[in-house]
Amino acid sequence: MDFDIVIVGAGLVGASFAMALRSAGLKLALVEAQPPAHADDNWDSRVYAISPGSTAFLQTLGVWKRLDSSRIGAVHEMHIFGDADAQLCFSAYEAGVAELATLVESRRLQSVLWQALEHQHNIELICPERCVALQLGEDAAELTLAGGRTLRARLVIAADGMHSWARQAAGIAAEEKPYGQMGVVANFACAQPHHNTAFQWFRRDGVLAYLPLPGQRISIVWSTPDDHAAELLALxxxxxxxxxxxxxxxxxxxxxxxxxxxxxxxxxxxxARLVAPRFALIGDAGHVLHPLAGQGVNLGFGDADTLAQVLLQREQFRDPGEIRLLRRYERARAEDILALTLVTDGLQRLFAAPGGAAAKLRNAGLNLINALPVVKNLLIRRALG
Ligand SMILES: Cc1cc2nc3c(=O)[nH]c(=O)nc-3n(C[C@H](O)[C@H](O)[C@H](O)COP(=O)(O)OP(=O)(O)OC[C@H]3O[C@@H](n4cnc5c(N)ncnc54)[C@H](O)[C@@H]3O)c2cc1C
Structure with missing residues (x-):
C-alpha cells in the first residue's frame, strides 16, 4: 500500500482534513489540480464568514495563529432586512460570545493551510496533478494520475468541490439544482464606520450582504439573477x-x-450518499448550499473535523476504508447537512417568490423571529457551529 488515505482536492476542506490527521500515524497524499494563488497585499475579493466553531477547528490545526490578525474582520452584530419593513437583529453580546463570525480572505487561509501541510513528513502534496481513473477494490483503492503514477490506498476522500470528479468516478449520484443566480463578490472602502456590523438585505433582485473587514472596509456578496449579475459586472x-x-x-x-x-x-x-466502501465525500463534493447564510465552507470544515475524529478514534489497526466505520461519519453529519440545506434553500425560495402574499409571509416571519428570543437563540447557536 502506498498510502493509508489519498485526498483528491486540497481546497480549504481537503487541506484542513489532511491537517486534522497530521498526528494520526497515517500516511496521506493530497492530489490537487492547481496550486493556491499567492496571497499579496491586495484585498482578496473572495472572503469567507467563518463561524466560531470553524475557528476553533482551525485553531486545533495550528493554522489560525498563522493568519495576519490585522486582515481578519469580526462580526459583533448582524442586521437582516426583509423586502418590506421587517428586520431581524442578532448580537454577539446577547448570544454571550465574542463574535458571531470572523471574516477571512480565501487566499490567505488557503496559503497558511498549505504552509502548514508542507511541514508534515507524513503528508505528500502532489500538485499540480489530476486524477484520471479510480478503482475501489475490496482490499484497496487505486487512483491513476494524469502523469501516469498510480496510488494505492485504503481510503480515497473526495474533496474536489461541487463538480467532483471523484464523486462521479465512484458512481455516487448527486441532485443538483442551479438557482439561475450568480454570487457577485467585491471589497469596498466605506465612508462611515461599520462598527463590526454585518448587514443583509433580502431584495426583489436577490440577497445583498455587507460583511465588515478591518478598518473602514467591507466585503459584499450579492446573490442575484444571472442577467442582473452580468449587468453589475459590466458597470x-x-x-x-x-x-x-x-x-x-x-x-x-x-x-x-x-x-x-x-x-x-x-x-x-x-x-445521494457520503460514503461507499473505501470512499468518502467531504465539503462541496458532498453538498453545496446557497451562500445567503455563509455556511458552505463551515459545513465542509464540520465534515473534515468529524471524519478525522472517526478515523482517529477507531480501534488500533482497524482499516480506515471499512464501510461500517465510514457510516459513523455519514450518520454524524446527516442532521447538520439536511438542516442547513433546507433552511438556505427554503429562505432563498421564500424571498424569490413573487406576489404580495409571499412578501407578507416572509416579512412577518422575520419580525416574528426577532420578537422570539428562544427561537433567535436556537438559530444563533446553530449558526455559531
Ligand atoms: C459567492 C459565494 C460566497 C460564499 N461565502 C461563504 C461564506 O462566507 N462562508 C462559508 O462558509 N461558505 C461560503 N461559500 C461556500 C464556499 O465557497 C464553499 O463551500 C467552499 O469553497 C468549499 O470548499 P471545498 O474545499 O469543499 O471545495 P473547493 O473550494 O471547490 O475546492 C476543491 C479543490 O479541489 C481541486 N480539484 C477539483 N477537481 C480536481 C481533480 N479532479 N483533481 C485534483 N484536484 C481537483 C480544486 O482545484 C480545488 O482546489 C460561498 C460560496 C459562494 C459561491
Missing amino acids: APAAFCARVAEAGKNALGELGLLSPALRFPLARLRA
Whole structure:
C-alpha cells in the first residue's frame, strides 16, 4: 500500500482534513489540480464568514495563529432586512460570545493551510496533478494520475468541490439544482464606520450582504439573477459602487472599490450518499448550499473535523476504508447537512417568490423571529457551529 488515505482536492476542506490527521500515524497524499494563488497585499475579493466553531477547528490545526490578525474582520452584530419593513437583529453580546463570525480572505487561509501541510513528513502534496481513473477494490483503492503514477490506498476522500470528479468516478449520484443566480463578490472602502456590523438585505433582485473587514472596509456578496449579475459586472467602477451603496440603503455612506468584482454561479447540490466502501465525500463534493447564510465552507470544515475524529478514534489497526466505520461519519453529519440545506434553500425560495402574499409571509416571519428570543437563540447557536 502506498498510502493509508489519498485526498483528491486540497481546497480549504481537503487541506484542513489532511491537517486534522497530521498526528494520526497515517500516511496521506493530497492530489490537487492547481496550486493556491499567492496571497499579496491586495484585498482578496473572495472572503469567507467563518463561524466560531470553524475557528476553533482551525485553531486545533495550528493554522489560525498563522493568519495576519490585522486582515481578519469580526462580526459583533448582524442586521437582516426583509423586502418590506421587517428586520431581524442578532448580537454577539446577547448570544454571550465574542463574535458571531470572523471574516477571512480565501487566499490567505488557503496559503497558511498549505504552509502548514508542507511541514508534515507524513503528508505528500502532489500538485499540480489530476486524477484520471479510480478503482475501489475490496482490499484497496487505486487512483491513476494524469502523469501516469498510480496510488494505492485504503481510503480515497473526495474533496474536489461541487463538480467532483471523484464523486462521479465512484458512481455516487448527486441532485443538483442551479438557482439561475450568480454570487457577485467585491471589497469596498466605506465612508462611515461599520462598527463590526454585518448587514443583509433580502431584495426583489436577490440577497445583498455587507460583511465588515478591518478598518473602514467591507466585503459584499450579492446573490442575484444571472442577467442582473452580468449587468453589475459590466458597470464602470464608480457606477458599480453607487449601485451597491444604493442597494444597501447607503447604510455606510459612499463606497470605493478595493478589489475587482467577481461572480460565481450558484446552485444547490446534495450527493445521494457520503460514503461507499473505501470512499468518502467531504465539503462541496458532498453538498453545496446557497451562500445567503455563509455556511458552505463551515459545513465542509464540520465534515473534515468529524471524519478525522472517526478515523482517529477507531480501534488500533482497524482499516480506515471499512464501510461500517465510514457510516459513523455519514450518520454524524446527516442532521447538520439536511438542516442547513433546507433552511438556505427554503429562505432563498421564500424571498424569490413573487406576489404580495409571499412578501407578507416572509416579512412577518422575520419580525416574528426577532420578537422570539428562544427561537433567535436556537438559530444563533446553530449558526455559531
Ligand atoms: C459567492 C459565494 C460566497 C460564499 N461565502 C461563504 C461564506 O462566507 N462562508 C462559508 O462558509 N461558505 C461560503 N461559500 C461556500 C464556499 O465557497 C464553499 O463551500 C467552499 O469553497 C468549499 O470548499 P471545498 O474545499 O469543499 O471545495 P473547493 O473550494 O471547490 O475546492 C476543491 C479543490 O479541489 C481541486 N480539484 C477539483 N477537481 C480536481 C481533480 N479532479 N483533481 C485534483 N484536484 C481537483 C480544486 O482545484 C480545488 O482546489 C460561498 C460560496 C459562494 C459561491
